[in-house]
Amino acid sequence: MPRTFGQREPTLRASTRRFAVMLASALALAALPAIATADTPPSPGSVVATELLPESQRLPGSAASTKVTYWTADSRDRPRLSSGAVFVPEGSPPPGGWPTISWGHGSNGLGDQCAPTVLGRPAPESAYLAGLLADGFAVVASDYIGLGTEGLPNYLDSGGEANAVIDIVRAARELYPAIGPVWLAQGHSQGAHAALNTAPRAKSYAPELDYRGTVATSAPPQIDAVVGLIGPQMPPIPAPTSLFVMAIAGFRDLRPDLDVDGYLTELGRRTVALAETLCSPELDERTEHLSISELVSQPLGELTAPFQDYLRLPVAGYHGPLFLGHGTHDETLPYPLVFTLLTGLLINGVEVDFHSYDAGHDSIIPIAAPDVRAFLAAAVD
Template sequence: MTRRAVITLVSTALLATAPLAGSAVADPPPAAGAPGTVVSNEALPRHLWLDGAASARRLTYWTQDSDGNPALSTGAIFVPAGTPPPGGWPVVSWEHGTVGVGDDCAPSTAGRSPRDMSYLGTWMKQGYAVVATDYIGLGTPGVHAYLDGRAEAHAGIDMVRAARAVDDSLASRWVAIGQSQGGGAAVFTASLATRYAPELDYRGAVATGPASNVVEAFSLIGPAGPAIRSAHLTAYATYVLNGLKAARPAFDLDSYLSPVGRDLVSDAQTLCFTPLADRAEGVTVNQLFSRPLAEGDFVATARPVMDVPMSGYDRPLFIGQGTNDSDVPFPMTAKLIADLELNGVRPEAHIYPGKDHDGTVYASQPDSIPFVARLFA
């Protein structure tokens, strides 16, 4: 059976209408729809709304994984109060940072951090509708393929399509904005948006603390490597490994893991970020592994999934990075910017001295708000 067929069958099991009382036959199962096709549309509980929203909905919709196979994602739409401008509300497609890879971590059901609520509320106050994908596998079949950049980008783009299908007050004009995991997703989005969804009017992207050069960094890790004492980095590492296994099921992950690593990687499939970081306290990154990641097929398997594209950028791209970021260290983003420039891409780079991972989100807004406003001018 093909992977496409498996996805459709699993999705059908979750979404098919139950049989009528006294009937032995269920309604015909829904087939996979085109990207952006809405499967379900429900009111979002009021406590999950952004400040300034006049309405909020939770959607389940079809998108595509990085191989082009149909997959389901969920996400939320937040529409501002007031009268939309001519042509409709311009759209911000929010691509969120790390929350986990299990269903209980999906922001449209689990909620968002105070930081994200405040940040997104600021965008709403600027007159944008906000649509926010959960990504494939967070609340839908399968394990979320963490840092599978094309799959994340597809989910973010198809969230715009899905939102416009159920709310005609949204314009076709849109931008992608993301932080951390979502910052990397926003860069991927910037590289493919106009080709993937030519009927939409994509204007550009904002990426802060973007995940990049992950494979480069991981290729230096092994059991004899330095003892990196950061529960956050250990937790991120387990999500990266789970994400690669979800994206490429044939990858022999167990051959790289120590017994400690196997336990923690297994726990990471269900634990969201904060409890996983608590669980990882005292476990160094190198303790996860039984052999170096430079050996075997890790690098060759991971590069096509996680390496940021170096071409395809046909709209403006904003990259913001704090110098004191310990989650996405400054040198990784500096290398991303340099690599893009070497390939003829000219991102608008903003460096924030002394700012850490969270601090960069807020510090960037005095620069990113006018950047986005110019895109819609």
């Protein structure tokens, strides 16, 4: 059973502390730094705005449940805004402050209404995050760049996702001094892609933080490796077409210097435009009977290398321990696909704590929780 950091105080004192933290959150907005101008580029992780999360999104055991908007950067190093949630445990922090889990959520869609801090979280995910609070972790959860903030989300932008996952830790520490420098990245599905991209850059991007490792469940395969196969003759692949549609929409937005539309059919352009406004369930339904080959008019040619870089899933350069879990009944990313990633990691000498579970794509979260929570506790011990 993972150990608990710090001791819980009597109910009256915990309630007093919760009120004080909530009051501090409400007052934080008045002391926020001015939004940077072109002459003063914003500091990654600097806070732009805060507000209390609605009651329905607060987690049991949290002394503070705050929505934060903060500065980060996309993979082209351009300043971008992201929003996200910060949850602080009740009780007294351990020496050095609460350790933190930076959580990456699965695919929600590209419309602003799809952001977790707007839409809310699935009950199993909320229950899992509440368990982390009970174990003595602060929890931060980025919405990702552009999802609920200015601009289009760049879905599967490897660098942008990683930056957002790291910079929300900085933002949380700016808001709550009781949060310490020790942290880990964890993600599920799209969030696994974000967490795995975080692992090689965490120490160099934020050297003031004490990064301890990464957890990834229901991770995508090395999709960057098959970009060269995309074209009108491409055979069907065992993954939803909606994932490609969202990725090409984000790539088109990130790289306006490239003629992405010139590689799409008329149906492809309409579908990509539609994806920019929808949440995942509706987009999945709209694209259920479409194949990637129907959406592209020619092989990607000169788009191949930049699209590969955009989608990159690293298999080398990792720092800290890595936990990788996948369900044998994953209906979205079938189980055999994880072995392309696992093989790449092992060939490059990455030490992986790999677990298979009798689980589906999302049901793996509660099923893997005991192993994951033990891994996290050991990483900060």
